[in-house]
Every structure is written in structure tokens, then in C-alpha cells.
Amino acid sequence: MRSIALLDGGLGQEIYRRARSVSSPLWSVAVMQEQPEVVKGVHEDFIRAGAKTLTLNTYAATPTRLRKQGLHEQIGAIHQRAFQVLEQAIDATGLSVDIAGCLPPLAASYQGEPARSFDDLKSEYDTLVRLQAGADVLLIETMTNIAEATAACAAAKQLGKPFGVSFRLEVDGALKSGESLAEAVAAVADYSPDAVMLNCCDLEILTAAMPQLVVMYPRVGGYANAFESVEAVAEGGLVDSLQARPDVSPGAYSAQVQQWLQAGACVVGGCCEITPDHIRDLAGAMADQYRLVRFSDLTS
Template identity: 30%
Template sequence: MELQERLKQGDVIIIDGGTGTEMEKRGAPMVEKGWCARSTLTHPELLHQIHEDYIRAGADIIITNTFATSRHVLEACGLSDQFEAINAAATRIACEVRDHTADRPVDVAGSMSTTTFGTAQPPPAVAEANFNRQAEILAEGGADFLILEMMRDIDYTNIVLKAAKRTGLPVWLGYSTAIKEDGQVRLLYHDVSLADALQTLSADDVPVVSIMHTLTEDIGSSLDMLQTHWSGPMGVYAHSGVFKPPHWQFIDIISPADYAAEAAKWVERGVQVIGGCCGIGPEHIEVLSAQLEGSIKGTDQ
């Protein structure tokens, strides 16, 4: 059954957890200004195993290891000549794992992000060209849909959204948020309100909007704002830990049981797409999936 049909009938769909952080946790080296950008080429077998572990844990969607592989990010860390190879390999590995591991329908989401890891954003025309080509590579490689992650402004979100939609594939979008001292829900590291960002979207643009790479304690208020300005399907995949470039600090990581308990609250609020971001691993997804199995997830399959 296609994802859109599952969403329409009210199913809860499980996304995988963090891939870049799981690569680092298992020994793949990170790079300055590019985080996990090179790990697909240096540790392809490890990436293969991580995707497989997430599928076996119950993920209905696995996300390509391309969050940090836009051309301008790779240029900043000296890997621009490997732009095509890295994006193509990441997509191929995810699709191969899906085809050879899954005993049920699993979709591959091609990840794209405007995150630059401290480097200045490129000029809009350069960003547009870079995102156009990245989206093409992900689509040509077999991604079932594209997922825009850690959106934190309006202008560059519109650029990457336009590029993703040019492929003709469905495009999901995820905002990263934080609650400021004044209590306002704003996009992470930017003085842009989530409300303003959401008002630029329509259901014709994206079928699903998620709150992702956000602390679990900030999810509730973020969902309040999301539900005020968005009437379509919602997703949540939070993070746990701290990023000190170029490494993820696995400090005070939420337990799988506690994360599943938080996820249950999100589902009660109508969230249909649940997973994890940085610091959330296969062990979290396994407990989460088991908790939802037989209740809301897949009851009509």
C-alpha cells in the first residue's frame, strides 16, 4: 500500500532513526564542515548494516545518508569532486538494502538539507543549481520520495523545495525548532517563527510536515504551532544529545522506553509519522515500533 494511502486511512508510519550519528557511533570518521558527508564512501558496509538494522527494527521508511552531501557542503570540506559519487552511492545502498532485506513495503526517502555546518549559505542561484542536481541524483537512484530536513529559514527552504518538486516525486518537509526565552517557537538557530514559515506552505507543496531534529521537551509547543497552521499529516522525529562539530556527543541520550513514551503522546495528538533523528538509534525504533504494532500502526494492512 502506498504511503499516501496509508496516511489517508490513519496509519502511523515509522521512520528510521539517525543515520549520521549511528555511523559515528559505530566508528565512521566525521569531517570538519561536513560531518558524516564522506562516510558513505569510506564505510559503505557500515551504512548498509545500519539501514538493515532500522528495517529489522520496524522502520517503514529509511532515509538516505545524504543530509550533509549538497555540493556546497562538500566543497567546504574538500569533497566537491565526489559530489555525484557520494549521493549516488548513498541512494543505491539504501535501495539495495530495502530490496534485499524488507519482507514488507519499505520506502526510501532521499534526504536534502539547507544545513551548511557553519559555512555561509551560497548565493541563491548557486544553491538552486546545487539542489537541482542533488534532487536529480536521488530521484535517478530510486528514491521513492524526497525529504527536506532541518529547514531553518524561509528563503532557502523555498529554493530546496522548488528543486525537489522538479523531480516529480512527493516531497516531505521537516522543520527544526526551539522554544526561545519569550516562549515563542522559532526555527533552530534562526530568528524566524515557525508560524511564519508554515504560512508559506500549502498542501499542494508537501503532503507531510514534520518537526524534526528538535529536543523532545520542545516538541509539544512546536506541535501546538504546527496544528494551528497546518491541517495535513504531521510527523515528529526528535534528537537526543549535543552536536559539537564535527562530532555528536552521546550525552544523556533518552532511553528507548522513555522515547517510546514520548512518541505515544505525539500519536495521541494525531501525529502519523514517527521516528528519530540524531542520537536515536535502532534500539529506539525497535521499542517504538513494538509499542505501536497492533494498536494504531498497520491495523488495516
């Protein structure tokens, strides 16, 4: 029976949805500052739904983003709180899962190539890796350009723990930077990530690209979003303005993921607007065909 690493779903968006009274550029990190019990509840729900790898709630807690909000001096405390809340959720469920550190885009999601040097980018990712060194694995997510992706891989590799890197594709099948998926995979392959994935793409884009990705790298995967459009955020707006697609039900999502698995994917989960209900349906749909494992189990 084939082993499949099952990640959680759209952690940040699920937290934000449950705490509507909070509106902030720091997204779910702002919720954690004011309502940590909401974050703990979302983690618990994803674990109970069947997720085997849970991501820290630190997507928006990069030095660049915190500095912009005047909170850079709190970066250590914010990451510590993210660990505490997730560990509390794990203890409450009594289940064994991976804690995944999160290495996101440094300034904002859905942007092109930043006007920064490799060393400058890597230095910031080094800080994030240091703050999340207690994680079991690292997930580099929503990469839209080779510069950030390779800098994050270089920082992650130094920790010596399993890590994966995930790209977001546009409608034309390329990265926001204009670089091709093939170029991106070739660039990160030098760092030997344990998996190369696609995430935060439209469901149909990810499904179309998965057969191509499978032939580019030995271990691949994906986790799509269910937004109608991300253009408002790409143009600098808050996630408050985004809408979920009504057609991406748990069953519809599971059906698409089954196509990724049939193509050869071995890491799946969900991104924004993919809820614990989606992950529960997905875990149930896979249970008879695959062994559901933690991300670190794929590399052990």
C-alpha cells in the first residue's frame, strides 16, 4: 500500500473565518495575538479530521511583514506562541503528528520576483528557520519566483530536517515571476528537497499541472485553494475581500485530489478555504487505497 503524506488544510483562512472581529494585514497571526483559543480549535479540528502534518500559524510572521506593522520586536514571542498553541492542540487530541515550520513569501503572497539579493533573502529565511528549529519538518509555501524559493531552500537545508518546497502557478502555468515550472523545479533540485509541490493554485490549474510535475521530480504533491480569485490580495488588499468558491465541496475537492494521486503525487492537503470537513472527506476517501502518514515518514 502506497504511503501518502496528508497535510492540514487552509489553516490561516479557517482561523480568520472563525474570528471575523479581527481585520489585519497580519491575518491569522493577529487572531492568535487576541484569540489563541481559536487557533488551537482549528488545529484540533484538522488533526481530528485526519491530517498527519500540521503547519505552525506563522505564515504572516516574517520579519518584513512584522516590521511593517511595528511588531518586529515581538517576532520571537509570536513564533513561541504558535508552537505553544499547536502543541496544546496535539496534546488535546492525543494523536501523533508532525509539526511543520512555515517558510512563506517574505513580503506578501502572489507577488513577482522581489528586488532583493539572494543573500538578503536567505538571511531573512535563516531567521525564520532559527525561530522554527523545533519543528519536525519545514514547508516552503506559495513560492512565486525562483529567487525566494532557492533562498528558502538554502536556509531550510541547513537545519538538517525534512523539508518541502511548493510553488504557486498562474493561469498560464508559469510562476508570477514569468519563470516556468520546469525552471523552478530545476533550480530547487540542487538543494534536494524531500518533495516539490504546488499550492494555493486554483484547483483546475493544479490538476492540469500535476502530470507535468510528476515527471520533473521524484517526490511531488499539491494542495489547492478554493478562492474565486486572489487578485484583490495580489494588488495589496486584505483577505477580507476574498470569496470562497461554492462549487468546491469536500466531495468535489477529494475527486480532484484523487486525480493527483493517480498521476503520482505522494503529498496532499489543502490551502486557503479548504476546511477540516474537506480534509476529513479526503482522509476517508483515501483510507482504503493508501497509508496516510506524516511528511517525515516519507523520508524515514
